[in-house]
Amino acid sequence: MRRVLITLALLGLAAPALANEPYCEQPWFIRNLIFDRAGFCFSSPLGEAVFDNSDCTGTDVVLSQRDREAVALILEMEDLLDCTMDTSGQTLSTLPELNQLRRFALLPIPVDAASGCIGYLGPQLPLLEAPGAHNGPVLGTLTLESSILFDFLPENGWEFVTVYPNGWEGPPGPSGWVDLGGQMPDCRQVAG
Secondary structure, three states: OOHHHHHHHHHHOOOOOOOOOOOOOOOHHHHHHHHHHEOOOOOOOHHHHOHHHHHHEOOOOOOOOHHHHHHHHHHHHHHHHOOOOOOOOOOOOHHHHHHHHHOOOOOEEEEEEEEEEEEEEEOOOEHHHHOOOOOEEEEEOOOOEEEEEEEEEOOOEEEEEEEEEOOOOOOOOOOEEEEOOOOOOOEEEEEE
């Protein structure tokens, strides 16, 4: 709940009233996207609507050690947030935003406490599809004076960030994995 409240405060939004709100959709989506990539066949109306069963292989899929750990951490967070997804529906209210996560070779693991960098003061840095994917596509750029939302666990010293080019008042810009040297970057202010 703390992550949600901090994130909502950073974005200037009101706190949610119920546990089964849009903020529960992100961990549910990421967890199930991990299974979808492993070939899981979804049987719930929501799973079938959100994920493509055309290439599924069954319900007994093998996950990598990293993905097993990611799923366990996400389930812990969903429990902490008291998330109970209604899978009888056909869509997610945040699906357009969540679909952006499909672009990433390594899916980020959401956390229960977000932080933010207001007024980034460092060099321009590329946002990548996976930690260390220097030969992969550049999905965006972290630029001077942007605000940065840290809402996911780091991976091998890399951070998954969402960049707000015009500060928190403007819409979010690109997201991606960025190498910040394993530390908080220089910022005018830090929140969270």
